[in-house]
Amino acid sequence: MTKAPEHSPPTFEQALAELESIVDALEQDEMTLEQSLDAFERGIGLTRTCQQALETAEQRVRILTDTRPDAEPEAFDTHD
Known part of the structure; x- marks a missing residue:
C-alpha cells in the first residue's frame, strides 16, 4: 500500500492569493450553498x-530588534 504524498x-x-480568489468567487454569488460553505471552510x-x-x-522582528544591552541571542524555532 503506497502512502499519499503529504502536502x-x-x-x-x-x-x-487563494483567499482573495475565494472572496472574489463568493462575491460573484454564483455558487451553490454547498460550494459556498466549502469555499468558506477553505477560507477559514x-x-x-x-x-x-x-x-x-x-x-x-521582535527578536531581531531587541535593543536591550543585556539581550542574549535566542534560538528561533520555526516549527510548531
Whole structure:
C-alpha cells in the first residue's frame, strides 16, 4: 500500500492569493450553498495559515530588534 504524498502548507503569499480568489468567487454569488460553505471552510483554514505566518514574522522582528544591552541571542524555532 503506497502512502499519499503529504502536502506542505501554502506559503503566506500562496494562502493570501487563494483567499482573495475565494472572496472574489463568493462575491460573484454564483455558487451553490454547498460550494459556498466549502469555499468558506477553505477560507477559514487559509486565514489561520496567514495569521500564523504573520505571528511568526512578528516574533522574528521582535527578536531581531531587541535593543536591550543585556539581550542574549535566542534560538528561533520555526516549527510548531
